[in-house]
Amino acid sequence: MKRYDAIIIGAGHNGLTNAAYLARAGLDVVVVEKNDYIGGAAVSRELHDGWVYSNCSYVCSMMRQAIHRDLDLSRHGLMLVPYLGNVSFGEGGQVFQGYHDEQANFLELKRHSPHDADSMHRFQADLTRYAQFIRKTLMRTPPDPASFKPRDIRELIFLGRQFWTLGEREIYEYIRFFTMSAAEFLEDYFENDLIRASMATPGIIGTALGVYSPGSAYILLHHVMGDVDGSIGAWGLARGGMGAISNAIASALQAAGGEIRTGSGVQQIIVRNGKACGVALENGDEINAGIVVSNLDAKRTFTQVMDRNDLPPGIYKKAKNFKIRGSSGKVNIALSGLPKFTNVPDNRYINRGGQAFIGSMDSLERAYDCWKRGRWSDQPFIEAVIPSAWDPTVAPPGKHWMSNFVQYCPPKLADGPWTTEKRDAFGQSVVDRIEQYSPGFSDLIVHMEVRTPHEIENEVGLTEGNIFQGELTIDQLLFNRPFPGYAQYRMPVKNLYMCGSSTHPGGGVSATCGANAAREILMDLRRPNTVPEDDCYDE
């Protein structure tokens, strides 16, 4: 029976990236995927004739250029297109328009608050400084602070040096920042509630925290530290939907001789003599390999596809308690035309980029309260974008599709399990919310795909539908991700590795987890490294 050098479980973008780098190093690799299609949560699917949804993740900013360039993803069909403009909807018809042009943006801010227009400069400078520091860690394996290995010490010194260059005052600020709430952080800069709320929303996306919860400030940073072609904080769309990212990486993998098997869910990771040596598939097949790399989240890896007896004591419990609470839903809507929004001019540069249906700081927190009580809010925060206004490949000409990311949506309801009726009622609450700002919106709806954490878990395999494969709080970041002592992609069983966003640096479609894990694996196998260093724009 054939024995591969490596099996990667899960054909999400990180699994594919990991496999591509291993294959490029000459390893014989196979990626096994439970679904009949690849992509995991970076996927495009045509569920309604002519409309191609990015079913899960929907925008892109963290994808590392170094990886894109190194795997030659452009030649494999990937194009990332930045989109412009965003509108934040407040209460009582209040609208805050985010213009692309700095001058125009300054004037718009000034209309809301001259104080905030000025403060924005300091905010941007501070945030950029923080982002530059954390960006340097993305394509590096976190050092183990308890280890005395020369490599860990070298990395710690590197990080220490980078940290020191922030300057004394900023070091204090940075440490504060890591544990603060988004609301507290923003209070230092902005007076206007809608501006504050619109700046705070990245702090809660994908996270079971509210804007006032400690730790949400870092999540805010996590969402603005990406870039599109060097413009930090910009967001882009993958031409053809997010699946284009996975497809391009898969094509690079196949060009390097790697194999992908879809429709091959893993029943169990086989461990013999304390070493991972293959997987048993749900269909009864077994595949043998020298190493096994799990692109599943940490909880799923250790509590679902492994025998508890194969694990050292303590790990099962750590995995069981891994913080991976589902907090968001996704509603993809096919539209017969471009929606019109109240108080938003027919300016093509702002009315079809991103829409944030916010309300106020207060309503954001109230939506979180609903989540805590196991129900969805009738005034949820929705981050929407209309990809079809930018990408001619995802809807017929003149037709559109709107991606709605909904915060919050509980993984478990207080009144019993999710049902089809409850899922549809959740979808309706999102439509009703948009209708408040866009009268006539419902009449444009051609098709809808409603995804609660329940659907996301079942279809994609993300535990509780958590988009980051585990929350991005300080207790689960850097050398603590996924668990202290296991942050270097090697897992407690020999020859078992993890490469999903449960590992450093976490979620966001950056492809870094998969790439970093490949670097570590190749080091263990004493193969030459094929993974590039980051070429940060802000060096």
Added chain:
Amino acid sequence: MNEIADTTPNQTDPFAGERPMQSPFHPRQAALNLRESWSAWNGYRFAECYYDPEFEYFCVRNACATYDICPMQKYFVTGADAEAMLNRMVTRDISKMKMNRVTYVVWCNDEGRMIDDGTIFKLAPDRFMLTCGSSCVAWLKMSSFGFVNVHCEDVSDQMAGLSFQGPSTCAVLKKLGLDGIENAKPFDIRHFPFAGGELMVSRTGFTGDLGYELWIDKSLALELWDRLYAIGADYGIQPFGEAATNMARLEAGFIMPDMEFNEALKTVHLRHDHTPFELNLGWLVDFKKPHFNGRSALWAEKQRGPEYILTKLDIEGNKPAQHSWLYANKRCTREIGYVTSGMWSPAAKANIALAMIRSEYVKGEIWASIDYEKELRQYTKIARCTVQNKPFWAPARARATPPGDF
């Protein structure tokens, strides 16, 4: 032969004579130029950008966009001797051209130094259109010397031109009613009746992508614009300016006057102009055809090999290498050339450049010394360069016939 724009000082505007001319598309373009970002080309007011260069660039690469080529110089060269005259002038053999085809050409002075590049449209056996970036009236007159039956007419200010580029252009033109446009191959020309006049469409462009150039009498320019934009609205149509053009053409590896080459007739210093061989355009020089201008000098150059050669570079890191010096060693002690154009390519995700490099060094190590600024401080980065032989961007759709809808 040229109708000069009215520059007589008038009562209301004492500065009228100093103001740039307006293109036939100006009323629509001015309304869309939110940045008031104008430059000038051949006396015309010309957009540097309308909204944002990178956004406009992505409209070209991702959807469809228009570029005003009214300021481009256009000449009808007609008569029984037209073909012979042009063939005597340019380095390429145009006698093999088929009807309704376009070809890219360069022409040189007696020393084989390049005067300009442009395109020749063969519209009838005795009727050609020559387009080029700079005025060519005097050179055409000189080139016509000795040819009895040739007539040159400057139609630059009568004929409007709109370059329409991007992956969804064919879909838009089909919807505009241009039947069979999808069957036009690259460099084909098609003619269509349009609003009582004629619309000429060539499958040409300066972006390396799928695209067309639309040619029409200036009286119908706005009618064309309005119909195109009405249909294009659902396809993401957007005007793009010079900045975005420069990005797209660099990815395609196309040369730009005043960037890659200095026009020979405007060059003061010896050898600050270039031969086609130096610009890596040797494939445009046909020594098998009858005599042409600059032939003996170019023949000598071909035997000798050019002093410099224009080279495509992929440069490590992401600092654009515009204006950088190039060296044969990392210590930067042996200078071997200079970067003519450089940028971060969003499509290729690479740090790309065109560079003039001394021929003997092209095969060795190449290092760029890149200066850049960060908050008023100057930095220098030494980056390794790799020679690329293919264009940085060459999608299959640019060559496909029929092209897809996006």
